């Protein structure tokens with residue numbers, strides 16, 4: 487069976503309207519994939535597994551703060567078939583909802599996508615310059631063709647560019663890692679599965695500068711001698727898909743990227759597919775379950791071949807680095823190299839995406855975002871996986887090192903701010919429920935641990951006088967941290983453990 491046949495399983499199920507009784511048999515006959523495997527794939531993805539739902543309401547933290555639970559209740563009372571769902575990457579428009587993969591929000595939360603980006607891009611100082619118009623040429627690619635891959639890798643190293651998808655791994659090491667492989671078949675993959683609660687920056691880049699994304703991908707493929715480029719967009723990104731497709735059509739008419747084949751792939755609703763190896767499994771038509779690493783994708787990636795996989799923001803930085811130089815990019819940062827797209831949502835006046843020097847503090851970010859609504863009590867600096875920090879840490883640089891030292895992480899830089907009205911145990915419950923829902927279930931420490939932690943917290947919330955309710959949290963947390971296959975299970979205890987550390991008074995029996 488060809489790779490294309492296998493990867494069409496999700497699309498076949500989608501074409502039949504989702505997984506209902508009998509769907510798996512029909513798809514199995516058509517594709518030659520065993521029926522149980524088809525069922526396994528269909529039941530893995532939220533958007534395929536629950537075809538009967540009319541409306542989904544995001545129950546992520548920023549949406550809860552904006553009244554998502556009332557919205558959900560009202561919709562149920564109106565007799566709609568409604569379900570809660572994980573973050574829809576529209577936290578700046580909370581509470582977000584979705585119908586037929588189309589994400590929408592209350593009118594008072596703002597107009598059409600894209601949302602705010604600021605401060606306005608000064609082309610000499612900001613790397614992504616998201617306010618600029620798309621360009622119909624590829625000058626950075628031309629430079630790479632002229633100067634060659636070794637020059638490019640050197641510029642990337644000089645720039646200090648670190649992956650913007652969460653881990654902050656130096657980009658040049660991955661590019662060199664792929665270039666060094668003997669296998670002549672290589673792939674370049676775009677990770678546009680943006681699903682970390684509090685994060686919506688990649689949506690913004692895809693909507694505003696799809697040209698930068700395409701040119702960055704073309705540069706990677708040219709330097710690494712890859713022919714095929716796969717772009718994996720989360721299934722709910724209908725508008726970003728359109729923007730990218732339009733830019734691709736224009737680039738094709740202008741013959742900007744001869745010899746390169748771009749493939750767009752829609753996800754089907756599974757946060758875990760943002761993890762790079764889970765994403766590769768999903769692209770191969772399987773359930774999106776993370777692989778054990780090593781081997782890493784640079785040597786054993788898509789269909790077993792060397793693969794460069796990058797986040798949207800990372801890849802969009804590449805053309806500016808090529809054109810203006812690695813030193814220029816590095817110097818834009820504050821405590822780390824380059825600029826960073828920070829998202830901010832929750833109790834803030836102007837939620838949105840702000841391109842700022844890497845390493846600004848929360849206080850500085852709040853200044854450009856119009857300030858807090860109420861008084862800052864806690865913040866989550868980098869998505870649900872980064873836990874909670876107290877207001878007293880608002881001066882910390884929002885960079886990879888400082889936040890790690892503080893027991894948190896920059897992650898995707900999806901900052902959520904909470905004011906004095908928020909109860910920390912309920913905020914924690916929201917994050918724990920998310921991890922439990924989105925665990926792929928492959929390994930026991932994560933599958934059982936995420937549920938166990940949520941149950942511990944709920945026991946505490948039911949009976950605050952029970953001193954035993956939270957007694958086993960620390961033990962479960964280390965087991966999850968050491969025994970989980972991927973970052974989801976490793977980070978899932980953080981909302982609870984950091985809240986216990988910084989807000990102990992709210993967890994007293």
Ligand SMILES: Cc1cc2nc3c(=O)[nH]c(=O)nc-3n(C[C@H](O)[C@H](O)[C@H](O)COP(=O)(O)O)c2cc1C
Nearest residue numbers: 649650651677679680681760761762796797800973
């Ligand atoms: C649970 C989990 C979810 C992730 N979700 C995303 C995501 O939505 N988008 C993304 O770019 N990276 C995500 N990542 C990080 C990717 O695994 C990977 O590090 C990234 O795609 C590499 O690209 P970069 O070097 O440009 O950051 C996630 C990681 C984990 C463990």
Ligand code: SF4
Nearest residue numbers: 926928929932972975
């Ligand atoms: S840690 Fe969780 S999400 Fe990651 S592989 Fe294990 S079960 Fe799946």
Ligand code: FES
Nearest residue numbers: 544546549574577
């Ligand atoms: S869209 Fe609801 S929390 Fe992100």
